[in-house]
Amino acid sequence: MIKVTGLTDDLVKEDTVPLALCTPNPPKREALAFLVEMVKKYESDIKRAKPNDGKCWNCPKAAISYVHTPMSYLHQHGQVEGAMIVDLVQPVCVTGGQCEQEARKMIAEQLPPVGL
Ligand SMILES: [Zn+2]
Numbered sequence: 001m002i003k004v005t006g007l008t009d010d011l012v013k014e015d016t017v018p019l020a021l022c023t024p025n026p027p028k029r030e031a032l033a034f035l036v037e038m039v040k041k042y043e044s045d046i047k048r049a050k051p052n053d054g055k056c057w058n059c060p061k062a063a064i065s066y067v068h069t070p071m072s073y074l075h076q077h078g079q080v081e082g083a084m085i086v087d088l089v090q091p092v093c094v095t096g097g098q099c100e101q102e103a104r105k106m107i108a109e110q111l112p113p114v115g116l
Contacts, residue, residue: 002042002045002046002086002087002089003086003087003088003089004046004049004051004088004089004090004091005051005052005057005088005089005090005091007049007051007052011042011045011046011049013042013045015038015041017034017074017077017083018030018034019077021034021074022074022075022077022078022083023074023075024075026072026074026075031072031074035070035072035085038070038085038087039068039070039087042087043066046066046089051063051089051091052091054091055091055093056091056092056093056099057090057091057092057099057103058092058093058098058099058102058103059093059099061093061094061099062093063091063092063093064092064093064094064095065091065092065095065100066089066090066091066092067089067090067092067100067103067104067107068087068088068089069087069088069089069090069104069107069111070085070086070087070088071085071086071087071088071111072085073085073086088107088111090103090106090107
């Protein structure tokens with residue numbers, strides 16, 4: 001599942017997850033690599049969806065990149081919710097710029113640290 005700031009509906013993507021990662025303590029490197037792979041895979045879908053009208057989440061400039069905050073819930077495999085990854089996406093106008101820093105700050109304040 002991909003939650004995008006400024007999009008009314010979450011983008012929901014089904015994908016296959018290696019079972020080895022569906023444990024409370026998955027191998028860190030593999031789990032991280034998988035998250036990165038998923039984020040890359042769906043970046044073009046996010047661009048097409050034009051979150052926030054193609055604008056930065058924080059200012060009126062056009063968004064040129066996205067801040068991803070993938071959270072892993074793969075250990076929920078076999079439970080009602082199922083294994084999932086929630087990727088919070090915020091469109092930003094400048095890579096490494098102030099709006100990106102603000103985005104990361106907001107996420108850090110609102111979310112508990114990723115359990116990876
Ligand atoms: Zn901006």
